[in-house]
Amino acid sequence: MRVVIAEDLFLLRDGLTRMLQAHGLEIAAAVDNGADLLAAVTSEKPDVAIVDVRLPPTFTDEGIRAALAARREVPGLPVLVLSQYVEQLYARELLASGSGGIGYLLKDRVFDSAQFVDAVRRVAAGGTAMDPEVIARLFARNTGNGNLAALSPREREVLTLMAEGRSNAAIAQRMVITERAVAKHTASIFLRLDLQPSDDDNRRVLAVIAYLGG
């Protein structure tokens, strides 16, 4: 799998490169600003881009804008955004296009390299990887209004794990239930969120988006 990295701090860029290489991923390019990222994704056509939110020259939300621009340039390009802090506002913007292949994680998550690489692979495969902190904050808000209110606590738990990007098998393991039970829950979630039957992966993404849309 080929990866483009955009991260302005040399230490982190270098660390990420080495960690991903250690897990057998190929680093197509490692750049330190948004403009170079755009050039790299168009020329290298990577399987996934990993982008830091704060990039030069403004050191604000340059990375988010660069990620969205890259996805306009290369439609469907999977992007994993890394940040020192997560904001629901940015999560919404990233998911606004309604398609998958989006990840938004705290930088702390790279400490657990196995899980992090797992998230990179999920995003590259068109799934989502939302940071548990985004999800936790959503929960603080979405108790008692909208479609989500109709979900049972169990279904909510499944949806949370789904938003983090876990497969049914992983969810079953986490919740200590059978995969059949998870499938039943997901079917019920799709029904309650009024998602038409289509290919399962896409519906998972849509469910997450409905979730984040509040």
Next chain:
Amino acid sequence: MSAGHTPDGRDTPDIPGPWVEFWDWMRGRLAAIGHGALFFLLTLPGIGLLLLILALMLPGPGLFAYGVGGNHNAKNIALVLALPALVVSLLLISGLLLVIRRLASLTRRLVGQWCGMPIADPYLPRPGAYGGNAGVRRRLGWLLTDQATWRDLLWVTVNGCVGWLLAIGPAALLALGAIGLVAPYASLGLRLLLIGAAAFGLWTAPWLLRGYGVFARSMLAPTQQAELALRVRQLSQTRTEALDTGAAEIRRIERDLHDGAQARLVAMGMTLDAAGQIIDTNPAAARALLVEARDASVKALAELRDLVRGIHPPVLADRGLADAIQALALDSPMRIQLASDADGRPPAPVESAAYFAVSELLANVSKHAEARQTWIDIRHTDGMLRIGVTDNGHGGADPARGSGLRGIERRLAPFDGVLAVSSPPGGPTAITMEIPCAWSSPKTSSC
């Protein structure tokens, strides 16, 4: 009189247009005359107070003058009593001066309401107004050294001598007209003259009322010197508060770093050292220690993140006020609706103060108001940033009691920002903040 129907279905008396206009004109005139008469009535207690003060000034010097002449019992007693009498008089006069102050303040308010000329209060702030207790001596000093006290006295005097003429003039002329109509044995010429005078009074009433307002303002408004003194006092106070708040904030950050991230890093170093020492002899235990160290680093990062949010939230730096408040709204358990017409950004310190003010207000709402919905409205017009926060909770918020609202006022004060609260019991609560500030265009804030 029959009643006609206007197109919107309301019943109105069937009067021709000119009469309605005349009635309106007349009502305005009569109101002006009535207000003038009330101003006249207000001069009466002033004159009474003035006479009382004059009377109170007599006993002390009087006793002294009587006693100083010779040397028998009555004169000695008078001499002994002179000083206490003077002190008691002074205290009573101070009380009367305060009553005059009330009277002057009432006049200021009424001139604002009736003559459309609001007059600001010229007084120095009370001692102890910002906490602490003030003794009788300090309060006496505060009252007697305030220039405004003596200007009030001057006002009462001049008002008692000539001001009342201006106030009662139209009413008096109207009364003359009435006498001209009903008086027996008056010649036609005299009657006409008196009625003419009444018409003149009616005609000029609003101008005379305004004239009275101008006269009152010239004597009751703060002098330029007083205004400057007030401004200096206010500026030094808000500066002190801003510096105090800043220093307290820095101390808090220092403490948080010391007890939080710093302590965790120390612990991490120790854990890593321990892992290094046993890595050859007991690799399994070393691995457990390494995991522990990693978890500690995650916790340290989380604490630093929270700290950064408290200092300057990243979204505020990235996107500005509206988006940062939108992010707040997304994180809040309440339903919050945000409307903003502001593109471009205020200066960074104002932006930060406004953000934290809104953040505190929202925290207040979710803590106390039991609101189901909150509306936030951000506007920038005519060099003024206006933010309204309205909730449909149970109301009863009081800046005098709530330390939270007072804290927000303190936050806004260095920018000359103000906070207005309307929160009747039962709700809704509407809080408006206004901060004067220039606004940079969106072009300069993005690139």
